Amino acid sequence: MTANGWLQILFFSLAIFAVAKPLGLYLVAVYDGRVRWLGPIERGVYALSDVDPDEDQHWTRYAGSMLLFSLATMLLTYAVLRLQHLLPLNPQHLPAVTDRQSFETAASFTTNTNWQSYSGESTMSYFSQMTQLAYHNFVSAAVGMGIAVAFVRGLARQSAGKLGNFWADLVRGTLYVLLPLSLVFSLVLVHQGVIQNFTPYLNLTTLEGAKQTLAMGPVASQEAIKQLGTNGGGFFNANSAHPFENPTPWSNFWAMFLIFAIPSGLVWMFGRMIGNRRHGWAVWAAMFLLFFSGVSTVYWAEARGNPIHATAGVNMLASATQPGGNMEGKEVRFGIVNSALFATITTDASCGAVNAMHDSFTPLGGLVPLLNIQLGEVIFGGVGAGLYGMLAMIVLTVFIAGLMVGRTPEYLGKKIQAREIQMVMLFALLSSLIILGMTALSVILPAGLAELNNSGPHGFSEILYAFSSAFGNNGSAFGGLTGTTYYYNTMLAVTMLFGRFGLIVPVLALAGFMAEKKIVPESIGTFPVTGPLFVLLLIGVILIVGALTFFPALALGPIVEHFLMDAGRLF
Amino acid sequence: MPRRDASGSESNVGRDAALDTQWRSGALVALRLTVLLVLVCGVGYPALLYGAARLAFPSQAEGSLLHDQCGRVIGSLLIGQLFEAPQYFHGRPSAVAYNAGSSGGSNLGSTNPVLADSLAARAIAFREANALARDRSLPPDVVTASGSGIDPHVSPEMANLQATRVRRARTRDRGVSFSAEQLQELIAAHTLTRQAGILGQPRVNVLELNLALDSLDSNAPIHFGCVPAATGAQR
DSSP: HHHHHHHHHHHHHHHHHHHHHHHHHHHHHTTOOOOOOTHHHHHHHHHHOOTTTTTTOOOHHHHHHHHHHHHHHHHHHHHHHHHHGGSSOOTOOOOOOHHHHHHHHHHHHHHTTOOOOSSSSHHHHHHIIIIIIIHHHHHHHHHHHHHHHHHHHHHHSSSSSBOOHHHHHHHHHHIIIIIHHHHHEEEEEEEETBBBOOOOEEEEEOOOOOOOEEEEOOOHHHHHHHHTTOOOOSSSSSGGSTTTOOOHHHHHHHHHHHHHHHHHHHHHHHHHHHHHHHHHHHHHHHHHHHHHHHHHHHHHHHHHHHHHHHHHTTTOOOOOOBBSSTTOOOOTTHHHHHHHHHHHHHTTTTOOOOSSSSGOOOHHHHHHHHHHTTTTTTTTTTTHHHHHHHHHHHHHHHHHHHHHHHOOOTTEEOOOEEEHHHHHHHHHHHHHHHHHHHHHHHHHHHHHHOOSSTHHHHHHHHHHHHHHHHHHHHHHHHOOOOSSSHHHHHHHHHHHHHHHHHHHHHHHHHHHHHHHHHHOOOTTSSOSSSSSHHHHHHHHHHHHHHHHHHHHIIIIIIIIHHHHHHHOOOO | OHHHEEEHHHHEEEEEEHHHHHHHHHHHHHHHHHHHHHHIIIIIIHHHHHHHHHOOHHHHTTTOOEEEETOOOEEEETTTOOOOOOOOOOOOTTTTOOOOOOOOOOOOOTHHHHHHHHHHHHHHHHHHHTOOOOOOOOOOGSSSSSSSSOEEEEEEHHHHHHHHHHHHHHHHHHOOOOOOHHHHHHHHHTTEBBBBBBBBOOOEEEEHHHHHHHHHOTGGGGGOOOOHHHHHHOO
């Protein structure tokens, strides 16, 4: 670990802090319908699709609209991928994507997961990448933001039962937030060297006289929204490690910034919309502390490196002339600290883009990304998904605090009763059921074990990571698990769909129930949701719920591997 | 009683029908909006960016390509190439043999014997090729495969460790002599520092360094001029 490394972490932290308020203010205005600078386009979209943006929807109708829209986009993507060979903008003449791969990819991009068991440059035509995958990056993110805003409305309103209009939230989030920010930052990325063209792959002769193929494509238009919408699906197989996706330390910084920008702004927006900005900052502080602990752990583990490699005479100590640490699967321009930062950020949020291969991290360096996903990606989190996941954890925290002092728990002046807690428990328990259930099934079935790249505890970690990532709608991987079989394509697709819609429906129900309640004034017995006590209790509940659920599985994977690695054992 | 029954079932039918139309109209809205947003986000936006990028940063948008004197593309500044000849500086090991049409890393875990063995073998081979002492400690990028498989950079230390070998090979095979200082200066001149003084890792672009080396070496192939066969033969 070096002073410069900590400075880079500090620099990033300041940027995330600085963006919270300005972006939060803008988000409040957008979702209030006060931002109108693309008014003609917005009204045109409403008119052509027959939407009344002022219709206030009950939670069931909001959820129904969301499900119908997601289904329509998923079916369209399936069709386009299956018919790719007949469609334009396919200079490499790539064939139709297989049925199982198309199903998985459609599920993956609809659910904002962007799990990719294909490699982009040899599977997807420019047409598929642009009109389907990049498009999903926009709308799946806008859907997530809409759900979060609906939840916050449920908390802020009283005796209402209505959560706003899904269609208007979708269109406004896309037009006023995602599109303009993507356009600006895409140009910044092109300036750094990210490509944006439609030329066929380039065959050239290298300086030594060998043949080399350079994959090309409209990368920049996909790159900014991939991070901004916490999608994470790479244009190329190597994702953000590929120099055409992420050429310089600056492009890497902006990528990381874009992942956390909207989640950070949404937390500020939340504080403003419920009229309690100090509560918003308390939630932000809890997220930041968890983020900082995570990145410190990964940085320490990766800078310390692998003792087995040290025996081969590798110098693990970083200096001004070499990066040190565990560089397997990492890029020299990023070094250890930016790889550790990126891995933490991408799994705190449900992004899943990677600038280094998580499979080749040290056991503890790989444990943190895995745990981040399993904690529900509430540390800033995916756009929208992070905030509504965190709010569910807050309701649970307030409930536990209420039990401890023996009073009816209330949150923001609303009583938390049985049916609210039922929804929260559904939210919290589904993850353990699906992730652990699917992992257990896969280590029993031969089809589950056939795809591993590593054996021993690391092989188990690969499977656990795959299902955690799919359920968390993250999309990063321990990439050694190839997963292009009927078994994994199907099981992971089903897991992704549960992880998205199985959580959104109880969340919207919870929001609907909260919206119906009256706000009662605070009393002396109300648990304060602003001070350090609340921040610590919230962090405690998140860690205890996550650890109780997943510690046994983590002990069998990364934890035991860490000790065996230090003992020099190979598998 | 019968009247109330009848009216009750009638209102149920009415409610079902209303729900039915709600779903149907919701489905229609979903379909229309899907198509509209594909046009805006999936067609309009990439096309707009394509135009803007071509106007503002045409070279980057095309892939930061490098050309020789005859205008042929010899590589991209951003994409590493495979170098094996002794007169060139070498890049990092690659899991995909520097195939920029199929990027990726090894995905080997920390306790995988394949990784441990290849690391040890690479360390021995590097020390032998560069006439280094058998216990000389090496920077990690010498022995580890990158994430992309096409990492264009190495650490300054990895470049410096190769300088003697490159100098000797040029003298032996080409009769061109470089001084040790000349090579040190060349490496230093092609060492990229941290962006904004903070971000990233000091690094050397291998392709750029090798091109600079060839441009100082009057016997290098790039000085042999254009081969006219390509255009000449077609006519």
